[in-house]
Amino acid sequence: MSTIGFLACDTTLPGAGERRGDAFEHDLMMTAIEPALADAGLTLKVIDWEAPLEAFEGVDLVMLGTAWNYQDKAEAFLAKLDALEARGIIVCNSAEVVRWNITKTYLRELATHGAATIPTRWLDKVSAAEAEAAMDAFGCDRLVVKRQVGAGAMGQEMLTRGEVPAGWQFDHPAMLQPFLPAIASEGELSFIFIEGELSHVLRKLPAKGDYRIQSLYGGQESVHAPSPEEASAAAAIIAALPFAAPLYARIDMLRMEDGALAVMESELIEPYLYPEQGPELGARLARAVQRKCAT
Template identity: 35%
Template sequence: MTDIALATCADLPSLVDDDASFVEALRNRGATVDPVVWSDDAVDWSDYDVVVVRSIWDYYERPAAFSQWVDELAAAPCDVWNRPDLLRWNSHKFYLRDLADSGVPTLPTAYVDRGSDVSLAALFEDRGWEELIVKPAVSAGAFETRRIASDDADAAQPWVESLVADNDLLVQEFAADITAGEWSLVFFGGEYSHAVVKRPEAGDFRVQEEYGGSVHVETPSDGLRTQAKHVVDVITDRFGGAPRYARVDGIERAGTFRLVEVELIEPELFFRVDPAAGERLADLVVPPN
């Protein structure tokens, strides 16, 4: 029997409903499956054969504690999904620069180190942008993320200076075409599984459901799937092995897939849109006899 911990956060001690088919598939394979709060100091992770990181959606609020936890997982005699080195790399959004340097099309981005002098007015002038997005490099769920127009640069400058005092930042050209939808393509073991399109509420740019965004089941073209898989392949080459699960988020522009984010830590995997998706991932965790 395989003992599996599905790591979650204190606010979601029973996981999210979307993971139900995955949990059922694991249990149908004879595994013992426990939702376990990642930040619970009383947990001995070596009690488990496998730790699958799922809904640890507050990790970015406690980066030092998260880093310590990843170190604990790396030292424990259990299999960690995803691997600790992937978790560390993906927890800081400057990974996008690594992928861009490897030829992955991304959004035009300025990477700003913590404590740096940054002038929004100068960025607008130098880059020729009309609108931009500012976000911390360690964040999730549109936390501290703002859309700023060039006319509002001076008014927003004090906020940016306050944010960069304590955070590395990404400053990106606003992608107006995100209103047409942001693709999320899910890969298990480096192979395509399923996809959805997330669309923001009218007048907003955030695709998260808590901000009014919606999820739509759509089938990506072969070309889009190939380009999204290329992102996973680049990561596979970099780390010497494919992520056990990955959600590749991006927009399609003139036939080119432009990466917005790749989620390797705690992505919603949209099991609910594909009845067989939970089975596919469970087959990797507990291979059939």
């Protein structure tokens, strides 16, 4: 019987102190995958990714799970994944995939392979003047500034033309994008793939008066039945990846003003996979993990 590790962190693990406001998503993932893995003859072991290597003794495969503090400890996180692979443990998604995905400049590479992406400026840091210049270049009045290495909208800022204080500065390597109104009207569409096959799709809408769709900020999710064109647009992003389709992927897309869907993020590290909108997710993942352990 194979043992499957599910990586978590100190703020998503139950009983480990003060939990994140979205730690309930960790619990929902456990409810979805633990019985499915057991049905497939697999044992689940939840492990803090920062635990000593000895904690991984006997583990055959690890999923990166809810290691949701990795962005502030990126080098240590990558070193741990390398160490696990060196011990012969299958890491999903692999250190190679994580290295490619950890900095959002991967979107530039996707664009060179024909993926539809949102217009973006990439800067090491951002001043008020540079933010206003980006609005001019994009022809927009609102700008979203994100960290190049980040997750869950942490540190993200929305700027409005004429309202940026003269001394404002964003001190992280940044990506600047025009605000797209579709986030509040249609919402973001998230396509969940397991080994390159579409599992389920959901629509994520922000709380009234906000633009962030994460549950931490009051975002709401609902099942979405994609049109063939929408499913094809998401599959094109998977096809554009510079490696074989990984165990899991979440492709987040938003409609541009011309009506086309563009990729916002290709979440390949530790995305929440929304099992409540995809009741077959646990079984799909279990079958895929079983195949990987058998190779």
